Amino acid sequence: MTIIYLTRHGQTEWNKAHIMQGWQNAPLTDLGKAQAKQLGKKLRPIAFDAVYSSDSDRAYHTAQIITQNQPKTIIKLASLREINLGEWEGKSLQEFEQLNPTQYHNFWNLPHLYVSSAGETFFDVKERVIKTFEGLIQKHRKERLLIVAHTVVVKTILAFVENEPLKNLWVLPYIHPTSLSIIRTDNQTKKIELYGDISHYEDE
Structure with missing residues (x-):
């Protein structure tokens, strides 16, 4: 049985300011670092066989904090990046809504x-993320993996496991910063054991 521990990065300065990030990056807030430490404490008993992260600094930094007590090399993968938001990156949600209410x-x-004139569609993200996800399962049979990524990446993987179409991508629960999802697979079937859990959060 392969077990995948899947999480999103901690809160960033742009998350706090409601600014779109995508492939651009913003540093973790103090709260974001604390969230990562809290998840690391929860996962301390787990001996991971491999740790993967998006190559975005916010995800990699989160992975470093989570695994600081484990001597594991964190492998960065560009294919685990957040959706490329093109022209909307660096803009606030309010600006996005005002400039193109339809999109x-x-x-x-x-x-x-x-659709985005300079970025990705959700179909583009699904293609690269699921290819990576299935490749990691095949590479790490009967092992425990930690994957640190982004909201759309996490939701895409969970929707894939549940066989949900992209139109249902945003169905709750919401993926909070460092929320934890766990997937078990025997390479024939995949099952979500935990979805978007934040029970490790301490008083903020």
């Missing part, structure tokens, strides 16, 4: 219809 609505309500 803003599609992004949050009809993701299968969302």
Whole structure:
């Protein structure tokens, strides 16, 4: 049985300011670092066979904090990056909504219809992320993996496991910073054991 521990990076300065990040990056806030430490404490008893992270600094930094008590090399993968938001990166949610209300609505309500003139669609993300996810399962049979990525990446993997279409990508639960999801697979079937759990959060 392969077990995948899947999480999102901790809160960043742009998360706090409601600014779109995508492939651009913002540093973790003090709260984001604390969230990563809290998850690391929860996962301390787990001996991971491999640790993977998006190559975005916010995800890699989160992975470093989570695994600081484990002598594991964190492998960076560009294929685990957040959706490329093109022209919307660095803009606030309010600016996005004002500049293109149709695509803003599609992004949050009809993701299968969302398009960006300079970025990715959700279909683009699914193609690269699921290829990577299935490749890691095959590479690490009967092992425990930690994957640190981003909201759209995490939701895409969980929707894939549940056989949900992209139009249902944003169905709750929400993926909070460092929320934990656990997937078990025997390479024939895949099952979500935990979805978006934040029980490790301490008083903020």
